[in-house]
Amino acid sequence: xxxxxxxxxxxxxSVYPARITIAEGVFKxxxxxxxxxxxxxxxxxxxxxxxxxxxxxxESTMLTPAQFAKVAVMHGTTSVICDPHEIANVCGIDxxxxxxxxxxxxxxxxxxxxxxxxxxTLFETSGAxxxxxxxxxxxxxxxxxxxxxxxxxxxxxxxxxxxxxKLELARKYKKPIDGHAPLLSGxxxxxxxxxxxxxxxxxxxxTEAIEKKQKGMKIMVRDGSxxxxxxxxxxxxxxxxxxxxxxxxxxxxxxxxxRKIHSPIFDxxxxxxxxxxxxxxxxxxxxxxxxxxxxxxIIKAIEMVTINPAMHYGLGVGSIVPGSKADFVVIDNLxxxxxxxxxxxxxxxxxxxxxxxxxxxxxxxxxxxTDKKTVDDxxxxxxxxxxxxxxxxxxxxxxxxxxxxxxxxxxxGVVMPDVHEDILKISVxxxxxxxxxxxxxxxxxxxxxxxxxxxVAHDSHNIIVIGYxxxxxxxxxxxxxxxxxxxxxxxxxxxxxxxxxxAGLMSNDDAFDVASKLDTLxxxxxxxxxxxxxxxxxxxxxxxxxxxxxxxxxxGLFDGDSFEFIEVIxxxxx
Numbered sequence: 001x002x003x004x005x006x007x008x009x010x011x012x013x014s015v016y017p018a019r020i021t022i023a024e025g026v027f028k029x030x031x032x033x034x035x036x037x038x039x040x041x042x043x044x045x046x047x048x049x050x051x052x053x054x055x056x057x058x059e060s061t062m063l064t065p066a067q068f069a070k071v072a073v074m075h076g077t078t079s080v081i082c083d084p085h086e087i088a089n090v091c092g093i094d095x096x097x098x099x100x101x102x103x104x105x106x107x108x109x110x111x112x113x114x115x116x117x118x119x120x121t122l123f124e125t126s127g128a129x130x131x132x133x134x135x136x137x138x139x140x141x142x143x144x145x146x147x148x149x150x151x152x153x154x155x156x157x158x159x160x161x162x163x164x165x166k167l168e169l170a171r172k173y174k175k176p177i178d179g180h181a182p183l184l185s186g187x188x189x190x191x192x193x194x195x196x197x198x199x200x201x202x203x204x205x206x207t208e209a210i211e212k213k214q215k216g217m218k219i220m221v222r223d224g225s226x227x228x229x230x231x232x233x234x235x236x237x238x239x240x241x242x243x244x245x246x247x248x249x250x251x252x253x254x255x256x257x258x259r260k261i262h263s264p265i266f267d268x269x270x271x272x273x274x275x276x277x278x279x280x281x282x283x284x285x286x287x288x289x290x291x292x293x294x295x296x297x298i299i300k301a302i303e304m305v306t307i308n309p310a311m312h313y314g315l316g317v318g319s320i321v322p323g324s325k326a327d328f329v330v331i332d333n334l335x336x337x338x339x340x341x342x343x344x345x346x347x348x349x350x351x352x353x354x355x356x357x358x359x360x361x362x363x364x365x366x367x368x369x370t371d372k373k374t375v376d377d378x379x380x381x382x383x384x385x386x387x388x389x390x391x392x393x394x395x396x397x398x399x400x401x402x403x404x405x406x407x408x409x410x411x412x413g414v415v416m417p418d419v420h421e422d423i424l425k426i427s428v429x430x431x432x433x434x435x436x437x438x439x440x441x442x443x444x445x446x447x448x449x450x451x452x453x454x455x456v457a458h459d460s461h462n463i464i465v466i467g468y469x470x471x472x473x474x475x476x477x478x479x480x481x482x483x484x485x486x487x488x489x490x491x492x493x494x495x496x497x498x499x500x501x502x503a504g505l506m507s508n509d510d511a512f513d514v515a516s517k518l519d520t521l522x523x524x525x526x527x528x529x530x531x532x533x534x535x536x537x538x539x540x541x542x543x544x545x546x547x548x549x550x551x552x553x554x555x556g557l558f559d560g561d562s563f564e565f566i567e568v569i570x571x572x573x574x
Contacts, residue, residue: 004020011319048329051288054305057084061511078109083115096138114148120546150166157191179192203222206238210265225537267304275515382410387569388406388570391440392443399541403549425466429463438557450490454539457540480497484499485502491524497521
């Protein structure tokens with residue numbers, strides 16, 4: 001296969017016409033050519049390396065890997081490094097092997113990291129536990145290119161024996177270690193980094209990211225469905241201040257300083273978690289444009305999703321050079337950035353209109369093992385007329401919550417939510433056979449009636465539900481149990497659900513069908529008063545204990561700052 005066209009060289013930050021030769025799925029020759037205005041090149045537009053999402057949980061898309069690939073190639077994505085710790089928390093090694101096998105059914109580059117924290121903590125019930133022996137089994141696989149995000153940063157800092165074993169195994173097999181260290185700073189960050197943990201995707205401010213970068217970490221700038229950190233990390237007012245502070249003696253010429261301002265300090269752009277409603281609209285192509293709109297040099301933004309992750313993880317892709325796998329994208333221009341065609345290993349997989357491969361359906365087994373619930377399961381009782389309660393406060397577009405408290409009325413012994421103050425009930429239903437339920441209160445969702453529930457609840461994926469009415473909460477949870485997993489809304493006015501029978505996380509349907517059903521659920525949640533952009537994904541993170549400050553598991557209300565359980569009702573028993 002030979003053709004001519006303008007290529008973007010991510011090694012020299014340049015665009016030039018070249019003759020490209022591909023054989024056996026690999027770039028064999030790249031020869032610069034001279035052209036005049038009259039010269040007709042074979043390819044219109046600009047040829048870029050295929051895009052690489054270096055940190056994503058495929059399960060967050062609610063799609064199988066094969067169905068994910070079918071929509072990702074439409075946006076120019078040709079490779080992903082996915083951490084399958086969602087399905088690993090439900091199904092263990094079997095779940096990871098399912099992901100690898102399903103991924104092998106389509107022409108797409110799926111690389112995996114070995115989930116390091118299954119369960120994420122010992123303060124929740126999961127469907128599986130991955131020991132250091134399991135991690136060694138996984139690290140021996142060719143498909144595994146890294147040790148997945150080390151969320152148990154207290155375990156790292158305090159030298160937990162099993163945690164340290166997993167880190168040592170990653171070094172033994174020469175696999176990079178991905179990090180997860182929200183708000184970690186100072187001496188605690190130093191201890192964390194001594195274990196050769198290299199990346200972090202949890203930075204929510206420029207100050208946090210720059211400290212980690214200065215200490216040697218590679219920073220992943222997250223542009224997901226729930227967590228969107230681009231604006232904070234590409235804040236050029238802080239960037240300029242930082243550069244000027246670094247050059248207090250005026251040693252950097254003004255023209256060099258200007259270039260540096262538009263060159264991102266950070267390393268990768270990643271999704272982390274992406275809902276299908278967002279994925280059908282765009283993937284890394286959309287993130288690149290967003291970075292450029294925020295002032296980042298667009299070629300540098302492209303490098304953050306091509307050569308940078310390829311070099312870090314040793315993927316053999318990410319640039320248009322001899323010897324690299326022939327994964328590339330044709331776009332119209334660097335301004336509009338429309339994807340015209342996508343190629344993987346030299347074969348066209350998206351021709352601008354159609355995806356040129358099919359996806360097999362998956363056989364499923366029911367992974368939801370819990371009894372139907374009643375109204376009483378979701379009540380919190382107190383002997384008195386009112387009580388002070390601890391409250392989870394969530395914030396749109398953020399995974400970090402804050403702690404607050406409020407006095408709530410008690411009616412017939414039941415602590416009542418306060419819809420006028422946006423204080424709702426939140427519960428986690430254990431789904432692995434123990435029939436345990438924990439109940440608490442949350443602020444920030446805005447529901448005025450009804451309930452929303454999901455079997456997607458990071459990271460152990462018990463069933464989580466938020467609502468004003470215990471009857472509707474029970475109804476939404478029971479719908480999920482009947483559907484073998486998924487999302488549900490229950491109210492006096494309407495009821496709707498999205499079935500996710502594959503581990504309670506994924507659907508057999510394609511991205512557009514799943515997105516359509518999810519969009520309907522979002523609209524219904526807005527009709528019930530919810531004011532969050534991505535209510536189901538935000539709710540899913542209310543059970544992720546390793547991100548501060550206050551979260552909930554099936555075992556109770558958890559303080560992520562002190563890393564311990566606290567009472568829902570304050571001063572109870574004192």
